[in-house]
Amino acid sequence: MRSLLRAVLCVLLLTAGTLPAQAAQAAQPPQEPPAAGAEAWTPPLSTRGRYIVDANGNRFRLRSGNWDGAQGSWNGSGDRDDPATHHSGQNANGIPLGLDRVPLPALLADFRALGLNSIRLPFSNEMLRTPTPVPDAAVAANPSLRGRTPLQVYDAVVAALTGAGFAVILNNHTVTTRWCCGLDGNERWNSGRSTAQWADDWVFLTRRYRDNPHVVGADLYNEVRRDVWDDPNWGLGDNHDWHAAAQEAADRILTEANPNLLIVVEGINWFGLPVDGFPHGRPTLTPVRTLSHTLVVSNKLVYSAHFYGYTGPRHSGATGIGETHDARYQDMTAAELEQTLYDQAFFVSAETGAHFTAPVWISEFGIGADEGGAAPRTWFDRLTGHLARTDADYAYWPLVGWSTTAQGAPGGDTWALLRYDTAGRRSGVLDPGDWRTARWSGLLTAPGRTGPVAAGTSWYQLTTDHRDHSASLLTRAGGDWDSGARKAVCPDGARLAGLAHTGGRGLCTDSGLRAPSGGHTVVRDERYVSAGGDWATGYTKFQCPAGQFVIGYSLRGERVSAALCAPARTDLPAGGRTLWFDRGDNRPAGGPGADFATGRYKGQCLPTEYAAGVAFTTRVASRPSPAALLCRPLPGPDVLR
Structure with a gap:
């Protein structure tokens, strides 16, 4: 968001529960059938490689706007009832902006005129449990909303949008209802609460809308960043581990609330002290290359990133105190900006056939209608051009704002695409005089992929770095299959393709092999190794029974504890080969799936093979971790079809 870290910078330099929803609020909100004339698409949405698709497999490009307000507009000091203490002088009263001055149908018509097909709808956790109705003045243009709590107004907005x-993509923007994003108590998903409580709120809200199929996604948390003392991280396993928290919340949403939702995970927005000579920066999605997410429901993951010209990969966006000598995005040449965007985010969608391949949604970018500087305007031209050339999904920030000056002149929140004065008169990119109109129109009309998207090969990373990683609903339903061990299981419909010699990571890929009846076999000894079939002499071999293939594994410390095998729906060829990887990498040419265990030796069966066993040794001076795979040929493609 635009105020990124402005408040936190000065302070940093100087300092170097379960949701109690009322019965009325817990009721399922109303919904309306989609209006005629809207863009044709069929929910639910899912992903195929770098694309989002609808239920018919057709590309659905997110052309979105951020309709903010429900996350809070108060700047954190002064009288909450005084608009001067709110961002851009706009008191949102904890609900989406504009309801005081424009009827909902008129707002939605303007959204459609902008060319949007989707809305990112921020909220705060405080909003979910605020019992006081909003002031009548806050919904003056929509009198039917009088007497409703902020959550009930949010319900009505969701129903109107989807109707x-x-x-609609729900976005947990803040913990408390106030403007983001500095040192404001909203730095992390678990600021002032536990990760479990945060996930509880997500389960509550996504259950609330699960019967509305046009609520298509959950954007887990906005701009995760440093607080006064601590940085967020990606994979350290502690209370600040955003990767692990996102995995936990995503799996709970998909298993306890709504398996049809897209799960949107934004990268880390900021770490460190913004002082020259101190470590600091904006990792965005760079850690995804080595540690991605594998969710319990496949093809639901979308990654997201935010880009504003006045910030940079190592620039906080501050001016004066807290400003470093690092480049802002708007300071870069066209080539530098394109490479930086790729390195920070776009590699995720551009590099297909990797465990991290997913759609990338640029869920915030924007600029002011009153911006006259050459560098910011050039940056906006370059960014919108890049979004168009890369056929990216995007969401402008913000969609709606107040106009506080003469009609047609920038005023109030000049960044908003649509501004409305107290009489409901509109100004912005749909009206004359806004320099951004041509850039916005160019982005909307740029050619992009449409129609059916063929399903390709998917790859999934498993990690047991700090906890179990069971991505299989079928296996979860069977309970704990190796109590006390660290376990990893491929998603349903996938098979194990590779293992790391140390570190506990694995790689899965699509198979279509598993029998629909489910079930599995836990292998802890060599009982299924046939006489004369010693494929790893001197090593302990955990081999699947005939007709089964490896879908998971467990470890006790470094030592292999068990292999998890699943029955196939067809006969599986025997024979095969031993693939050793205890003294070096042993992977197919090109490394399909990408590097799933950076810095570790890895073994991986060919794409035309399945893993039927894991071998290891407990010899003195040897590591008891995976050392070899038994790779056997897959059935022919006609069988797997």
Whole structure:
């Protein structure tokens, strides 16, 4: 968000529960059928490689706007009832902006005129449990909303949006209802609460809308960043581990609330002290290359990133105190900006056939209608051009704002695409005089992929770095299959393709092999190794029974504890080969799936093979971790079809 770290910078330099929802609020909110004339698409949405697709497999490009307000507009000091203490002088009263001055149908018509098909709808956790109705003045243009709590107003907005045919992505923007994003108590998902409580709120809200199929996604948390003392991280396993927290919340949403939702995970927005000579920066999605997410429901993961010209990969966006000599995005040449965007985010969608391949949604970018500087305007031209050339999914920030000056002149929140004065008169990119109109129109009309998207090969990373990683609903339903061990299981419909010699990571890929009856076999000894079939002499071999293939594994410390095998729906060829990887990498040419265990030796069966066993040794001076795989040929493609 635009105020990124402005408040936190000065302070940093100087300092170097379960949701109690009322019965009325817990009721399922109303919904309306989609309006005629809306863009044709069929929910639910899912992903195929780098693309989001609808239920018919057709590309659905997110052309979105951020309709903010429900996350809070108060700047954190002064009288909350005084608009001067709110961002851009706009008191949102904890609900989406504009409801005081424009009827909902008119707002939605303007959204459609902008060319949008989807809305990112921020909220705060405080909003979910605020019992006081909003002031009548806050919904003056929509009198039917009088007497409702902020959550009930949010319900009505969701119903209106989805009834008009828009896809809605819920966005947990803040913990408390106040403006983001500095040192404001909203730095992390678990600021002032536990990760479990945060996930509880997500389960509550996604259950609330699960009967509305046009609510298509959950954007887990906005701009995770440093607080006064601590940085967030990606994979350290502690209370600040954003990767692990996102995995936990995502799996709970998909298993306890709604398996049809897209799960949106934003990268880390900021770490470190913004002082020259001190470590600091904006990792965004760079850690995804080595540690991605494998969710319990496949093809639901979307990664996201935010880009504003006044910030940079190592620039906080501050001016004066807290400003470093690092480049802002708007300071870069066209080539530098393109490479930086790729390195920070776009590699995730551009590099297909990797465990991290997913759609990338640029869920915030924007600039002011009153911006006259050459560098910011050039940056906006370059960014919108890049979004168009890369056929990216995007969401402008913000969609709606107040106009506080003469009609047609920038005023109030000049960044908003649509501004409305107290009489409901509109100004912005749909009206004359806004320099951004041509750039916005160019982005909307740029050619991009449409129609059916063929399903390709998917790859999934498993990690047991700090906890179990069971991505299989079928296996979860069977309970703990190796109590006390660290366990990893491929998603349903996938098979184990590779293992790391140390570190506990694995790689899965699509198979279509598993029998629909489910079930599995836990292998802890050599009982299924046939006489004369010693494929790893001197090593302990955990081999699947005939007709089964490896879908998971468990470890006790470094030592292999068990192999998990699943029955196939067809006969599986025997024979095969031993693939050793205890003294070096042993992977197919090109490394399909990408590097799933950076810095570790790895073994991986060919794409035309399945893993039927794991071998290891407990010899003195040897590591008891995976050392070899038994790779056997897959059935022919006609059988797997």
